[in-house]
Amino acid sequence: MTTTYSIGELAREFDVTTRTIRFYEDQGLLSPRRRGQTRIYSPADRTTLKLILRGKRLGFSLAESRDLIRMYRPASDNRQQLEALLERIADKRAQLERQLADIHVLQTELDDAEARTRQALTAL
Amino acid sequence: MTTTYSIGELAREFDVTTRTIRFYEDQGLLSPRRRGQTRIYSPADRTTLKLILRGKRLGFSLAESRDLIRMYRPASDNRQQLEALLERIADKRAQLERQLADIHVLQTELDDAEARTRQALTAL
DNA sequence: GGGGAAGTTTACGTTAACGTAAAGTGGCTC
């Protein structure tokens, strides 16, 4: 027997509303099974949701996350498409590198800011 | 004599529209000098703009960037406020750490995706 | 002095990512 989740369980676990989860489905990022009307989420669905939320924390749009999700499964046997996929993966990688660099710059700027603030405090 | 920039120069350098730069001013993130009606940007203004755009690449809202800008200058001699500032700096630092972790996870996921894609390619 | 180019203000329009409200369904439990 395999574990499943209700929409409410996932909403609570990741601190989002059920509206948000349904919206992601509407946008084609999730497609859970149904038992009657009710949505049943698999561990894979849960992983996908986690991926979306990770993307959000990095400022990705839902379109970008959808792209990321598609990267995560081959879903093609066409040479052209597979090679295009490799390019998109490389692009994403480059974007992540830029973000890493941005974070490092901001971190040292925070270092400076903290130092100056402590200076101002001891100067009182 | 100190270097200055026109709004068009900054727009070209950072690949944004002048509308965007004026919007940031409207939101209180920039406040350039004026010569008559015309805006004159200092190197400090330019640095601020760079900070905003760096924030954007990391998914910060303009409100967050405004906060970041305020962190970058003491702008207070009040003990309470300075200590509050230290907390906000620590918070930002924690957020950046989370983003770092998220990036690392995504990087290894891209590694996997690339490996699987190459597999699929050689399997043709 | 007519025409561009670059600047300005004002104002309405647009898109993404949900929030919020209304009205209904299915299952449980007392």
Added chain:
DNA sequence: GAGCCACTTTACGTTAACGTAAACTTCCCC
């Protein structure tokens, strides 16, 4: 069988971050 809880659909509302258009000024050039 009344009430409650978690789920559902439908649909209109909202906010952030600009885009876009109109009408104007300033300066330079020929």
